[in-house]
Amino acid sequence: GENVEQHPSTLSVQEGDSAVIKCTYSDSASNYFPWYKQELGKRPQLIIDIRSNVGEKKDQRIAVTLNKTAKHFSLHITETQPEDSAVYFCAASNDYKLSFGAGTTVTVRA
């Protein structure tokens, strides 16, 4: 099955700085890579996703890049704000079943 590794497990950034979270996956057949944000005690919310036929996708302050050859993908958050503090999960899927990384706890310092 698919194995997704996520780094770092915790990340502390100064407000206004950028944050980068990296994930690797094992199954070369995976073709869908979503990112979820989970605030304390809440459900995960999809924030951005990318498919294997695209190398990069951007949505305001959030961007995701995918390197299929190396089997890794990354989340970039620019101009971080206090409301960006949360746990972020990457995931990979071949058609329907998602496999999740262990999560990154992001803390934005004011």
Place this chain on the structure above:
Amino acid sequence: DGGITQSPKYLFRKEGQNVTLSCEQNLNHDAMYWYRQDPGQGLRLIYYSQIVNDFQKGDIAEGYSVSREKKESFPLTVTSAQKNPTAFYLCASHSEGIPNYGYTFGSGTRLTVV
């Protein structure tokens, strides 16, 4: 509540007791999933179902059971065989009519053994 409802929000189980977690969706989604979340371990797949009356084991199915008698409902039973059931349980669904469509999650049930 986003179209997928989990109940109860908090559940307490005594040793040796079976408990059932409810998951209902009104999104007309075909596929439904149960995940378990423990601190520092991300989300691990327990069971999933792609169509009514059919379901498959995920990575950590031991000690759990499910049913899918209706498209809208996918209840999870935590049996007494599950030795460490204290965790946050998340139900999710998505429509297989749209390939690789993102999951919609419920708000979760926090189960505690007392």
